[in-house]
Amino acid sequence: MTELANIQRWLTSIIVKPGALNDKIRLADDYYNLDNSEVVQATLRQTSAQKIEIYARGYILRLMECMEAEYPAVCKLLGEELFHTFVRAYLIEQPSTSPDLYDLGKNFATFLKASQPKNTEQSNDFDLPVELAILERALAEISRVKGLEGRTVKPNYLNDLLYLFDTTNIQASPGLILLNLSWPLAGYVKAVYQTQEPVIPGKKDSFLAVSRNHYRINFQEIEQWQWCFLQSLQTANNYTEAVRIAAEQCAIPQDTLMADLILWISVALNFGYIYKNE
């Protein structure tokens, strides 16, 4: 290994690894056969360790701010102190390996889930921050995907109700995210985003659609049959087949579901859950 490579590995290990600074420096010195006081030039104002500390502290603070930006609702729910504890542990377990900061928080929900205590009666309640993290990550994803914008939309299509008779080209929108959660969390997240005091909802099966239309991000709780229809449309990519599957899943007659769809489908178009592929 070259001297440059050795120094870079030495400094990276101090910055990224957990523990007290002096312990981290001593371990790195031993492992890479370096002496921090001989590597980093001390000045009258600062020792070599104090200079290293600027980078070590900055690493955590910088990425903490990124996680707070992506997960404000989880932070609100847990409180800053606990949220920071989880983020520190997350960064230790899964330090960033991507040049793209967008990737930093992608496994946070999975991490939170894995960090839950096992075999306790309360374990289901610990899923609340996990599900919030799932929803906030979905919002991050939908904000960046290639969406409907820029696609040719049939003129007056939304107004002339032609979709009632011409459903062959109706498809689930690119990027549409469907979540089946144990709490209705849309209101909580919206309150946090609007800097209002959020109310923790009671536990209740929730069917959520996360979409984007004209760059506007939508996340709404929808009916189970609507959710099943959209999910079926994503996989089957065929309107009639999606109706059949959803009717079967929800144990409702197909013609009933089709009648309900006639009333709802313009809403689905407006929210960007579906679109008509030209």
Add this chain to the structure above:
Amino acid sequence: MSITDTNRLGLPNLGLGVGLRSKHYSHLMQNDPVVDWFEIISENYINNFGYGRHVLEHICAVRPVVMHGVSMSIGSTDPLNLGYLKQLKELADFVKPVWISDHLCWTGVAHLNTHDLLPLPLTLESLQHVSDRVNQVQDILQRPLILENPSTYMEFQSSTLHEWEFMTELVNKTGCGLLLDVNNVFVSGFNHGFDPEFYIRNIPHKAVVQMHVAGPTDCDTYLLDTHDQPVPTQVWHLYKLAQELTGGVSTLLEWDANIPEYPELVAEVQKAKQVMQGYIPEVPVHRTPYVDAVSNPVDHQVQITHD
């Protein structure tokens, strides 16, 4: 004042610009940008096809845009990230930037990314290593790479070159351009005890394509490059000197945390005109008693934006 040379690698002086930040998207979609040009953080728009990309497309249509990256890690001993460079080139095909810049630094090693701009030992080994990589990148991007001097908080005892010497040799070896961040020179000068004016007088002025100004934070025993304050008097003095020595190059105000409303941002960068007429604003360096100030703030990169 000394003789000036305005080569700038043949690249234009774009005037006064600001960074494109999500906080100002809505304003910029409805109002004249006022400034002459914009700098984007490349990583904000790679793989981002949402509202941010839409705003970027609008801005590209009305003003020149420059791409400024934070993840090339040109000094790392890891192999160059060719996937990242491919994405950077794809973004450049979309943006058609006037130039592409990054930092003289490394961001991590062993495939870890600290998302910080870490300093290099300024040795002949590092010089050869970085030169080889700059040449590779320039071959891939098919254009000169513009490299910025970072703010640094440590120097290596093994360094045998001053940063201005390293930059000069790098330009000689690769033909790259320089993004002279006068705030970073001020910060590093304070932290390492060198004269920032001497630094600025001794870089290759012909290679300077762009300048950054920003406001740092005084943390008592060191200065931190926080990009969250108005530009202080000392930085404006250095800016004036650098503009005179280079013959005038594109100027960009960096402001990445506590970002003000757009009109205030524009007013801050417009101070550069007064500075060049000799009116230097009296602005002290912001001091903080807190230890949680963050250098190179990046959280603006992950904030969700939508209309």
